[in-house]
Amino acid sequence: xxxxxxxxxxxxxxxxxxxxxxxxxxxxxxxxxxxxxxxxxxxxxxxxxxxxxxxxxxxxxxxxxxxxxxxxxxxxxxxxxxxxxxxxxxxxxxxxxxxxxxxxxxxxxxxxxxxxxxxxxxxxxxxxxxxxxxxxxxxxxxxxxxxxxxxxxxxxxxxxxxxxxxxxxxxxxxxxxxxxxxxxxxxxxxxxxxxxxxxxxxxxxxxxxxxxxxxxxxxxxxxxxxxxxxxxxxxxxxxxxxxxxxxxxxxxxxxxxxxxxxxxxxxxxxxxxxxxxxxxxxxxxxxxxxxxxxxxx
Amino acid sequence: xxxxxxxxxxxxxxxxxxxxxxxxxxxxxxxxxxxxxxxxxxxxxxxxxxxxxxxxxxxxxxxxxxxxxxxxxxxxxxxxxxxxxxxxxxxxxxxxxxxxxxxxxxxxxxxxxxxxxxxxxxxxxxxxxxxxxxxxxxxxxxxxxxxxxxxxxxxxxxxxxxxxxxxxxxxxxxxxxxxxxxxxxxxxxxxxxxxxxxxxxxxxxxxxxxxxxxxxxxxxxxxxxxxxxxxxxxxxxxxxxxxxxxxxxxxxxxxxxxxxxxxxxxxxxxxxxxxxxxxxxxxxxxxxxxxxxx
Numbered sequence: 001x002x003x004x005x006x007x008x009x010x011x012x013x014x015x016x017x018x019x020x021x022x023x024x025x026x027x028x029x030x031x032x033x034x035x036x037x038x039x040x041x042x043x044x045x046x047x048x049x050x051x052x053x054x055x056x057x058x059x060x061x062x063x064x065x066x067x068x069x070x071x072x073x074x075x076x077x078x079x080x081x082x083x084x085x086x087x088x089x090x091x092x093x094x095x096x097x098x099x100x101x102x103x104x105x106x107x108x109x110x111x112x113x114x115x116x117x118x119x120x121x122x123x124x125x126x127x128x129x130x131x132x133x134x135x136x137x138x139x140x141x142x143x144x145x146x147x148x149x150x151x152x153x154x155x156x157x158x159x160x161x162x163x164x165x166x167x168x169x170x171x172x173x174x175x176x177x178x179x180x181x182x183x184x185x186x187x188x189x190x191x192x193x194x195x196x197x198x199x200x201x202x203x204x205x206x207x208x209x210x211x212x213x214x215x216x217x218x219x220x221x222x223x224x225x226x227x228x229x230x231x232x233x234x235x236x237x238x239x240x241x242x243x244x245x246x247x248x249x250x251x252x253x254x255x256x257x258x259x260x261x262x263x264x265x266x267x268x269x270x271x272x273x274x275x276x277x278x279x280x281x282x283x284x285x286x287x288x289x290x291x292x293x294x295x296x297x
Numbered sequence: 298x299x300x301x302x303x304x305x306x307x308x309x310x311x312x313x314x315x316x317x318x319x320x321x322x323x324x325x326x327x328x329x330x331x332x333x334x335x336x337x338x339x340x341x342x343x344x345x346x347x348x349x350x351x352x353x354x355x356x357x358x359x360x361x362x363x364x365x366x367x368x369x370x371x372x373x374x375x376x377x378x379x380x381x382x383x384x385x386x387x388x389x390x391x392x393x394x395x396x397x398x399x400x401x402x403x404x405x406x407x408x409x410x411x412x413x414x415x416x417x418x419x420x421x422x423x424x425x426x427x428x429x430x431x432x433x434x435x436x437x438x439x440x441x442x443x444x445x446x447x448x449x450x451x452x453x454x455x456x457x458x459x460x461x462x463x464x465x466x467x468x469x470x471x472x473x474x475x476x477x478x479x480x481x482x483x484x485x486x487x488x489x490x491x492x493x494x495x496x497x498x499x500x501x502x503x504x505x506x507x508x509x510x511x512x513x514x515x516x517x518x519x520x521x522x523x524x525x526x527x528x529x530x531x532x533x534x535x536x537x538x539x540x541x542x543x544x545x546x547x548x549x550x551x552x553x554x555x556x557x558x559x560x561x562x563x564x565x566x567x568x569x570x571x572x573x574x575x576x577x578x579x580x581x582x583x584x585x586x587x588x589x590x591x
Contacts, residue, residue, distance in 0.1 A: 015568060015569065016568065016569055016570070016571045017568045017569065017570050017571065018570075018571050018573050019351075019353050019570050019571065019572055019573065020573045020574075020575040021310050021313050021353055021572055021573065021574060021575060022310070022574075022575045023313065023389055023574050023575075025309075025391055026310065026311075026313060026389035026390060026391055027389060027390065027391075028387055028388070028389055029376075029377065029378075029379040029387075029388040029389065029390045029394065030376065030379035030380070030381065030382045030383070030388060031382070031387075044421055044423075045418075045421060047418050047423070047424055048415075048418035048419055048421075051414060051415055051418055052402075052415060052418075052419075055404055055407055055411065055415060056404060059404055059406035059407055062406045062447075130402055130419070131380070132375065132380055133380070133396060133402065133419075134380075134396075134402065134419050134420065135378055135379040135380055135393060135394075136419070136421065292382040293382070295380065295381070
């Protein structure tokens with residue numbers, strides 16, 4: 001081993017060359033910035049985040065013959081499958097006037113959160129090459145992922161609206177549909193926070209991705225994706241807890257607006273607003289606190 | 298930058314590496330072949346990738362880093378670039394050092410032109426700066442109309458030229474080149490070599506990592522030899538490169554005793570640097586960097 005790098009190993013000879021340096025004009029490299037400066041630095045990279053997310057989304061289907069037609073085609077096939085099984089074969093109504101519509105809204109909006117969670121799980125390993133080449137704030141990588149998932153939802157949500165109109169029993173556009181983008185914006189904020197949170201969590205403990213998969217499955221049942229919560233859950237405490245769940249609130253708001261033509265009560269909007277802002281703030285601060293540990297071997 | 302320009306401007310430090318150590322903990326499977334329930338319960342080994350490395354580099358220097366595989370060359374570069382945080386010690390630098398490795402941000406399915414935009418954005422340039430820099434990048438890359446084709450259709454030479462042109466466009470004050478990243482071959486040829494020279498003249502500092510002592514000798518003013526994560530030589534590029542070549546030749550020929558002797562001689566002669574931060578506004582007439590043997 002090297003004995004020569006430590007002056008104490010050879011007490012008889014001073015084994016070090018003292019070099020005086022003025023650090024004026026130099027700044028520490030590779031240290032985490034304070035939150036405010038971090039946000040400003042992150043803002044400098046907003047064009048990169050947008051361009052990267054868009055480019056990766058638009059090139060993902062390059063190998064396919066139909067190319068980007070799949071951005072719409074995939075959700076259409078998904079929705080058609082559910083309609084075929086539940087609407088045509090089972091003719092399920094679950095006591096609802098428009099069960100196929102209920103199911104399609106549930107499946108599509110749940111897919112937004114589920115795919116964001118998956119994106120968060122793989123964000124730091126998938127972005128490893130980027131992290132090893134550029135010294136930008138590390139939040140660039142998960143935020144680009146979150147934006148890609150959001151952009152991916154736009155064609156999916158348009159096909160969802162088309163299916164609601166086309167498939168019987170038809171849900172026709174009403175004024176209340178104009179508020180749906182508000183739900184999507186709140187869902188986007190909530191999901192972005194989730195991506196940031198899961199990105200850090202699984203970059204340190206990759207094993208947690210197994211647990212997260214289980215949580216996703218629980219969320220399917222606990223958010224009323226396929227059935228109405230109050231019809232199957234009779235225990236009032238459990239029902240109260242589950243209706244606070246953000247994914248349930250997202251689905252319920254969208255269903256009221258799209259199927260029932262009702263403007264949802266203010267307390268539900270406020271609840272989702274708290275979840276959205278809370279998720280983003282907690283996710284961001286948690287991710288930022290781990291800034292120095294990403295992209296290592 | 299903040300120091301007044303003057304005759305000592307040539308000794309303006311741009312990179313100060315202060316006693317940096319980097320450790321990697323890896324799982325070791327040597328020893329018993331017993332099956333373990335948990336992967337983590339096996340013995341772990343700590344690899345000292347860098348051990349108390351100190352280095353002061355001034356404006357205008359082109360520093361070559363030589364050393365065998367696994368000696369810590371690429372790790373040192375990543376630490377200087379701020380891509381990894383050392384276990385102890387600190388790097389100080391002027392501006393944002395840029396590692397010539399934009400290939401990481403590029404998307405093979407995207408056209409060369411869009412990749413130029415993507416690469417420049419990744420280095421933190423604004424849209425306006427990109428619009429201004431793009432014509433230069435295209436002419437330096439010199440790949441003509443192929444710029445509109447997806448990058449995955451490029452030959453490796455064309456790809457390397459484009460990557461180098463993108464990285465050089467950021468006008469970094471500190472440019473880090475790792476030959477292992479596949480951009481070095483392009484960097485050492487023709488127009489690209491001229492560009493490195495230009496960057497250096499812009500009071501820039503260039504670091505070049507290479508296995509080939511020849512490359513270091515030809516293109517660097519100073520060379521640093523890393524062995525097992527520690528510096529064992531630092532001086533004018535021809536001197537360091539020649540010793541390193543002699544050692545590498547001995548290793549290649551299987552003359553291990555001789556190779557060990559070269560290392561032992563180097564270690565005996567080498568005096569490590571200790572960085573002492575000089576308080577500012579004191580004794581401005583003193584040299585910016587003063588080396589003294591105590």
